[in-house]
Amino acid sequence: MTRIVNVAAAQLGPIQRNTSRAEVIERLLVHLHNAAAMGCHVVVFPELALTTFFPRWYLEDPAEMNMFYESQMPGPETQKLFDAAKKLGIGFYLGYAELSVENGVAHRYNTSILVGRDGEIIGKYRKVHLPGHAQNEPWRAFQHLEKYYFEPGPSFNVWRAFGGVMGMALCNDRRWPETYRVMGLQGVEMIMLGYNTPVHNPPAPEHDDLSMFHNQLVMQAGAYQNGTWVVGVAKAGKEEGCEMIGGTSIIAPSGEVVAACSTKGDELAIARCDLDLCNSYKSTTFNFDRHRRPEAYSRITEQRGAIAPTAV
């Protein structure tokens, strides 16, 4: 028996600041239609897929800031995506900036949702690993103010959907093995994750030429070490003067890349993913119940930072 999910990794090229929400949604709809025409069951869009990557600027005016957030999902403009999904019978993962008013207090999250083939929301994920910094650092060529713009989410969940166990993550989450493992421990079979990754990392420019290598390395390792599919989708190209990596990939539970984008623009990479390919990893080398040793891992949850032994 096979459990096939036909997946489209829907890379986006740059979205400039003056691009309207309506224009962006037209691009997403093109992806949805093209993916549906190729028999796909689900489309994975990038992180913060509705606007430019605004954490590159330090904004103080709440009104200016709020233009980048969605306070409803679906909202007046994004409703079109849900309608198309339902009509086409195709699900999607979408990253966006979420403004949520809870008990009269505004909360802001870097969020993704998973929408089913019926156009209904299946689950929501709020980004756990917010990278960058919380204060304006004018010395940088551009900012990476995710710790200023967002609160972190609580943890990683999975949902039964598309015939298997689906998980979500966002961008920097993919560099942390804990991300994959927390979902692996919930039997995840496909992790969808969108990202916006500048080529240049101002605090460590010595890594810039390795940014694509690191992108692939962490997603391939996360897939293999948990016996899960990983669908990593970029917003790529030169956005407001900032060059972002592409590298959109669909990765098998073996760790092998089975489909990838080769441009930095709007592009679909498509794969026919058999969820049953997870089994041979989850039941042998990565049979967690047989081989894991949680009693040896206590530092992972008991401490946040590194504690090196005292120098002698």
Added chain:
Amino acid sequence: MTRIVNVAAAQLGPIQRNTSRAEVIERLLVHLHNAAAMGCHVVVFPELALTTFFPRWYLEDPAEMNMFYESQMPGPETQKLFDAAKKLGIGFYLGYAELSVENGVAHRYNTSILVGRDGEIIGKYRKVHLPGHAQNEPWRAFQHLEKYYFEPGPSFNVWRAFGGVMGMALCNDRRWPETYRVMGLQGVEMIMLGYNTPVHNPPAPEHDDLSMFHNQLVMQAGAYQNGTWVVGVAKAGKEEGCEMIGGTSIIAPSGEVVAACSTKGDELAIARCDLDLCNSYKSTTFNFDRHRRPEAYSRITEQRGAIAPTAV
């Protein structure tokens, strides 16, 4: 300032069952001398480097079994390694089967030690992640009875040595991101690990052609995700009819392979490793104290096996 450790990854070709301990030690001494002649400070030998990989057989006779274990370290035969280390001023990591009698009870471990340039033992590690199985499974082309032959060790430690923070692991440990992370949380700057990895995995032969890819993937990811050097050293080649992978590599904190063996025999790969290269990872992308979210990781220590959501 740089903190240079010159490292030799001392791959071994096969050791057959009838090869004497004395013959093996001569091969290790050749490696020690060649590494010292090239200015190395430390030599990393494989796992179970003194004998053939005996967990491929199911042995019941304790006397027969005990021939593969060391009950003293240094012992009458291994003393030569310690003497050479002291004379040459070169340290080493060595994997071996340890028989330890504690309160009159025999305990067996898959062990490694780190020996300093003065020929003294700095630290001992007992393998945490024992792969394979505990019962004889005659259907296999060969056994992998590590769960029969060894008790697991408690966890991963680090030691200040060779001017930095050194850690040890063994073979299957390298596939588990927890291994690297537990040492990363202790500020590890170089992880030494030996392995014996058959090309063929009887329960999952469909992965056999990926064995080298997986070997590299997990070590490169572990290095990058913790900003540490990784020195992975194989016992390679055809041993008692069982083909084992090579792939001995020295991996930088960037995840890049900087030195590697290209044969399946006795071979040295050498690198001049700057421990200060760890800093740019540990202080930026992988600044654990700034970016980790232990409160989101509780499943990692609270559960051993995967718990998938109930099917609906």
